[in-house]
Amino acid sequence: MTAFVFVGPTLAESDRPRDWDVVYLPPVEQGHIHALAQEKPTAIGIVDGRFHDVPAVWHKEILWALRAGIPVYGSASMGALRAAELAPFGMRGIGKVFEQYRDGTLEDDDEVTVAHAGREDGHVQLSDAMVNIRATLHGARAQGLIGESTCQRLLDLAKKTYYPQRSLRLDLAKGRAAGLPEHEIDALRAFVAEHSVDQKKCDALAMLDVMRSEHGALPKPAADFPLQHNAFVDRSHSNGLIHDGDGDFLQITAILNEVRLRPRRYLRLRRSALGAVVPHLGAPPADARARTAAALALFRATHHLTADAEWRSWLAEHAYTQNSFASLIEDEVLGRSYRPYGGALNMPLLRALRSDPAYPRTLRRTRAKKRFLEAHGLADPSSSGPSTDKEVLRWYFTGIGRPFPGDIHRYATSLDFLDGYEFLKTVREEFHFEAGSSSALSATPEAAAYEATGTDEDDLGHRISDAVWEAEWSAR
Structure with missing residues (x-):
């Protein structure tokens, strides 16, 4: 009765609850879901995924799992993207980031993309996610610490920055250099030090709470949609990956x-x-x-x-x-x-x-x-x-x-x-x-x-x- 969750920089090891039957795996890649589905897990959760140097998780393999009656959840990052795209087929999206993608408020993939270290270094996050920068600036705006124009100017600065180099602290320095009000920048710097919003982390923890509460419930029936076989599915089955039982895919x-x-x-x-x-x-x-x-x-x-x-x-x-x-x-x-x-x-x-x-x-x-x-x-x-x-x-x-x-x-x-x-x-x-x-x-x-x-x-x-x-x- 094991659930599997793909997670990397969004949640540090110390933040991952282990008081239920769950196995945490590194960020998802193409072929991982298909390999896990053959083990018939109780559920699969997707938070983080790789895409830059390897093929991203394939929509069809998620559909394969759903068709087999395996609940698939998504939130925060790659999981939110895939959940917004596959919600009509039964993938469960959880959290504000998912909702924004589902409703069309967010469209760009780079909103959730970050640079991070490798597996051997715990996937430590090296840049700030745009969705987290948005949440933090909107929080400061709601408290009256910055005005609408300052908020929008800082958002523009962050959005124009290539995702591996995004940093709200650096954006504050750029904003000060660009002539934004000194008192607003100072107030915002203090707010960021104590109250910055990690929306991706919040969403990931919310997804884990839902998965844990539903773990062990009655098996979910197979999703009610046809799944068309094609050469790509067959190739994934015979030339794809298997889960080795030790947190790796071969x-x-x-x-x-x-x-x-x-x-x-x-x-x-x-x-x-x-x-x-x-x-x-x-x-x-x-x-x-x-x-x-x-x-x-x-x-x-x-x-x-x-x-x-x-x-x-x-x-x-x-x-x-x-x-x-x-x-x-x-x-x-x-x-x-x-x-x-x-x-x-x-x-x-x-x-x-x-x-x-x-x-x-x-x-x-x-x-x-x-x-x-x-x-x-x-x-x-x-x-x-x-x-x-x-x-x-x-x-x-x-x-x-x-x-x-x-x-x-x-x-x-x-x-x-x-x-x-x-x-x-x-x-x-x-x-x-x-x-x-x-x-x-x-x-x-x-x-x-x-x-x-x-x-x-x-x-x-x-x-x-x-x-x-x-x-x-x-x-x-």
Whole structure:
């Protein structure tokens, strides 16, 4: 019965009430609501959101949550904006800022936008919100401390200032320099020191009060409006984010790529995920016979069964005929022929991974890698560091005990990477994460040890998967 609230600079940690079942998350981004909605929380609240360096929270993902019967509340900042836009669909807006946007008194997004520090510094606010400046000046005007002309002149000064540089105290200095009445500026300075109005904070606390009072009430029925599926919704579902349970959101592709770097482990995962897909794939591909023969030859060579007598003995021991074993190989060839388009296999893969005992470790490692790369400015590792692509790739393949492929693109796509570039980027992320410096070219990646985790050499099905895959990517 947990509620989630996205909040950043509007409410300091000490101002966030924790006397109910609530989890506070950093400012919302595109994909966060969709990821949370799949966990079926009791409610979602939006106060703050990011938009400048990442895509802003998407209207359709909020509609998705509402359609699923999850109450979504908004106030103060990004939450007030989205609530004003989606109130007709059932999003609950709370507070004066929301009301002003809903009624058209406010229209500009910059009214609530502020500059602030990052998550590691508690999202400390670095500028004043225009709505707070308005509320403070109107409060001083209502008490007769300043006249209408001074109030409007100061509002104009603040509005013309770029939002990261807005500061009411600096505006007072500008007003004095512009010749506004000295006694009004002095009175206003004293008022600001003791009675400045933080309207965004007031609205956020009001929203939390409402959410807390309604928490645990009877489930809300699904919103009564049609939700049109489209390619963007499908892509968000299969290539979007998941909530990791530790206050962070991870890309589904990043989690799966973590496993793809360990080929045998990924083949096991893929084999499990394809269970519900293969029966619907239709006829074998045109080259199925040649691929089956190549995989069969590789299987026999790998297991030292090239001599006919040894091969017949092995088949008899395992109760197979030549044809029945070849059929197993051909079935695997059919499964390997499935090339998911647009991440169509991602959700089956994720479901299979979640049942794997190593899933918590995979999640922790993906999260740790993401935070490491962000902290070290390696969001684009492909252009970072003195090591060449070939050196990094050789480091990786040596670490997992595999020969350097002749065709990187073929190898990458055989593991369902989009292309060779995505594979190289993922390997570079692994390199930077494990090494931390270019001197690690002599180090052995953890991938070697991690590759062995969960490998069952006695499972014939997985050994067949290995043979078909190896034959596929090593083909010329």
